[in-house]
Amino acid sequence: MSHDRISRRGLLKGALLALAAAPAATLLTREAAAANPLVDPNDAQAKGLGYTHDATKVDAKANPNYKAGQHCTNCIQYTGKAGDAEGGCNLFPGKNVKAAGWCKVWVLKPGAKLG
Ligand code: SF4
Numbered sequence: 001m002s003h004d005r006i007s008r009r010g011l012l013k014g015a016l017l018a019l020a021a022a023p024a025a026t027l028l029t030r031e032a033a034a035a036n037p038l039v040d041p042n043d044a045q046a047k048g049l050g051y052t053h054d055a056t057k058v059d060a061k062a063n064p065n066y067k068a069g070q071h072c073t074n075c076i077q078y079t080g081k082a083g084d085a086e087g088g089c090n091l092f093p094g095k096n097v098k099a100a101g102w103c104k105v106w107v108l109k110p111g112a113k114l115g
Pocket of ligand 1: 076
């Protein structure tokens with residue numbers, strides 16, 4: 001009988017610890033992303049990909065694949081949170097891109113819309 005109590009107590013304690021740890025892990029991830037430096041558009045990789053901090057300033061003639069409404073936020077490679085000014089991109093590990101940015105390998109994120 002007391003063994004069951006301990007087990008239930010142990011389970012409850014574990015569940016509470018897990019609940020307490022989840023927001024902390026989220027905060028750490030957010031803080032890590034927030035601490036990442038912004039990609040320099042003049043970096044060799046960024047230049048090669050035609051990355052810009054502001055998608056509205058993309059040279060459409062030089063980038064015929066670009067369409068208005070494309071930006072990092074609705075790109076499949078963007079890992080930032082909706083509403084944040086910047087976030088991670090799978091192509092630039094350890095760095096952030098601007099939510100309003102764009103590069104040549106932009107692909108629409110499933111379920112996202114242009115705009
Ligand atoms: S791959 Fe997507 S998220 Fe990354 S810089 Fe290019 S457009 Fe932005």
